[in-house]
Amino acid sequence: xxSLNEQSNLALKRTVIVAIFAAVAVVLSLxxxxxxLNMSVPGAKLGLANIMVxxxxxxxxxxxxxxxxxxxxxxxxxxxGTFSSFLFSIMGALFSFxxxxxxLVVGRKRLSVIGISIIGGxxxxxxxxxxxxxxxxxxxxxxxxxxxxxxxxxTGIAVGIAVKYLIPSLSKLSLFEGFLAETA
Amino acid sequence: MKRGDILLIGLIVVxxxxxxxxxxxxxxxxxxxxxxxxxxxxxxxxxxxRTVELTGEEQTIEIKTEFGYNLLKVHDYGIEMIDADCPDKxxxxxxxxxxxxxxxxxxxxKLLVEIEGASGEGDDLDAVVK
Numbered sequence: 001x002x003s004l005n006e007q008s009n010l011a012l013k014r015t016v017i018v019a020i021f022a023a024v025a026v027v028l029s030l031x032x033x034x035x036x037l038n039m040s041v042p043g044a045k046l047g048l049a050n051i052m053v054x055x056x057x058x059x060x061x062x063x064x065x066x067x068x069x070x071x072x073x074x075x076x077x078x079x080x081g082t083f084s085s086f087l088f089s090i091m092g093a094l095f096s097f098x099x100x101x102x103x104l105v106v107g108r109k110r111l112s113v114i115g116i117s118i119i120g121g122x123x124x125x126x127x128x129x130x131x132x133x134x135x136x137x138x139x140x141x142x143x144x145x146x147x148x149x150x151x152x153x154x155t156g157i158a159v160g161i162a163v164k165y166l167i168p169s170l171s172k173l174s175l176f177e178g179f180l181a182e183t184a
Numbered sequence: 185m186k187r188g189d190i191l192l193i194g195l196i197v198v199x200x201x202x203x204x205x206x207x208x209x210x211x212x213x214x215x216x217x218x219x220x221x222x223x224x225x226x227x228x229x230x231x232x233x234r235t236v237e238l239t240g241e242e243q244t245i246e247i248k249t250e251f252g253y254n255l256l257k258v259h260d261y262g263i264e265m266i267d268a269d270c271p272d273k274x275x276x277x278x279x280x281x282x283x284x285x286x287x288x289x290x291x292x293x294k295l296l297v298e299i300e301g302a303s304g305e306g307d308d309l310d311a312v313v314k
Contacts, residue, residue, distance in 0.1 A: 042278045042289070080271060085292055110188035118192060132289060136296050137230060140287045146203040149196050157193075 013175060018056070018064050022071035025052035029076050042144060044151040047121050047159055049076075053093075054100060054117050054163045055170065059179045062101050069097045088131045095127025096120045113163045118156030125152055207283075222284065222301055224263045226256070229294040238263055238282070238299070251293040263297060265290070 028048040035046070049072060057065040073093045077086035100120040103111060125148040133141050170176050226233040228249050236245060236258055243258040244266075254275065255267035262282030265275045268290055275290035281299060288297040 042274055085272065088291060107188065110186060111192065112186045112189055114185055115189035115192045118189075118196070122196065132291065135291075136227070136289070136294075138287075138296065138298065140285055140298055141289060143285045143287055146200040146207075149200040153193055153196050 013179075014060060014064050017060060017175065017179075018068045018071070021052045021056045022068045022075065025049040025068070025072040026075045026079065028052065029072075030079070033080070041147045041151050044125075044148055044155070046155050047124065048162075050096065050117060050120050050124070050159050051162045051166065053097065054113060054120060054159070055166050057097075057100055057104055058113070058163070058167055059170070059176060065101070066097060069093050087135075088128050091131035092124040092127040095130075096124035099123035112160070113167070114157055114160030117160035117163060118153055121156040121159065122149060122152040125149075222261065222282075222299055224256075224258070225298045225300060227296045227298075233295075236263070247293075247295065249293065249295075251295070252290075254290055254293060254295055256288075256297065262286075263288070263299070265297070268293070 026049070028051065032046050032048045052072070053065065053069055056068045060068075070090075073086070073090050077089065097120075100116050100123070103116045103119055107115075125145070129141050129145060129148075133139050222238045224236050224238055226235065226245070226247065228247070229251070233247065233249075234245070236243070238258055238261050240259070240261055245256040245258065247254040247256065253267075253269045254265060257264050257266045260280075260282070262280050264280040265278060265288050268275050270290055270292040272292065275288055275293075275295070278288040281288060281297075284299055284301050286299040289295070
């Protein structure tokens, strides 16, 4: 049964990619927290982990990418989070994932990865602010949204450029061979 | 970069500007007539902890709760978080706040500081009704 064999091979590859990407995303957020970059806007960050989420969405199916987002958020919560901060990051991560997935489905022809990563970053901020405003029962936290939007555009461009270079280089690896046809 | 990206960036910058520009203009005009005293409301875990009047004199407020330790400093009619033992230190990046609506949040410690006008402030609805 060669077809079954091939199928399980593909499933195995997917699992491996999800695991590797989640691990790299966690390392990237560790690296990011080590960079002493004063953004002067509270809550703003580079969002390097978003590189992996977007690349994963590009190569794999949405449910695999979803798995990867969950894994990444859980792992980072275990490493430097508390329970309450986990709730905020999962909210941001899910918002960001949903927005990027939607755009990849709808607007792939009109937007490049740069536009999608900008939306992803901003959706992450909005998700976290929404979680915080529900938690504290105040809408005043949205005071910081305009500044976060501007920062989101800048970091989104940086992340998008990284993804733009990452996708062609990963495509050369044999591990990703089976997934190129799906996305083309 | 496609055209859609540039449109998207433009749209977001415009939205952000719509919110930011009135705030800058408002900030400049309010400096001319330093309108009334402002207060900072400090809440921990949704419960009011303390309110402080924002005066020109320096004053430090220590907050020790079951969630952790934070140190606030009042000076020059504003307030600032100067120390905290939370893991992420995001609350320290809020910096010095002095305007109405300004907020400092420390998520891990469930701490929230909000600035409100004490009297006759434009965006204070209760004062208008009075």
